[in-house]
Amino acid sequence: MAHSLSAKKRIRQNEKRNARNRWRKNIMRESIKELTDKILHAPLKEAEEALKAAAKIIDRTASKGTIHKNQAARRKSRLAARIVARKKAGQLDAPPKKK
Template sequence: MANTAQSKKRARQNAARYAVNKQRRSRIRTHLRAVEEAIASGDQAAAAAALKAAQPEIMRGVTKGILHKNTAARKMSRLSARVKAIA
């Protein structure tokens, strides 16, 4: 349990940051799920549109420290390859 004023403030800051990061992670996962569903349906146009919407969210996750840049690049690469393979 936090005792000093500084540690209490740190606990509050960590809780607030955790909540924001949780929302960001959820938003990224939602976009990724939309791409996965579009790929599963076999509709390349929908999958490409979903991928185009997901890309900025993934990259925003990198700038905000939610994802590592190589992880984001790998996800984007694999998703675009799968979307391209639908045709």
């Protein structure tokens, strides 16, 4: 347990930052899950719009220092590659759902 005032303050600050970072990461993960779902089950236009929204959230998360900028770039690149792969496969409309 911290004894000095400055150490106690650091603990309070770390708890606040940890909560804020967890919140940002959760928002980012939710947007990526939504995008992944649209890549698999929605028309391509919807998936591309979701990619723009997810990229914006990923960039914001990186700019706040929650994730590293290289990790943000890697995530965006991989998500965009999945959309490009779907374009190359010629699946412009929603792909058939598997039963």
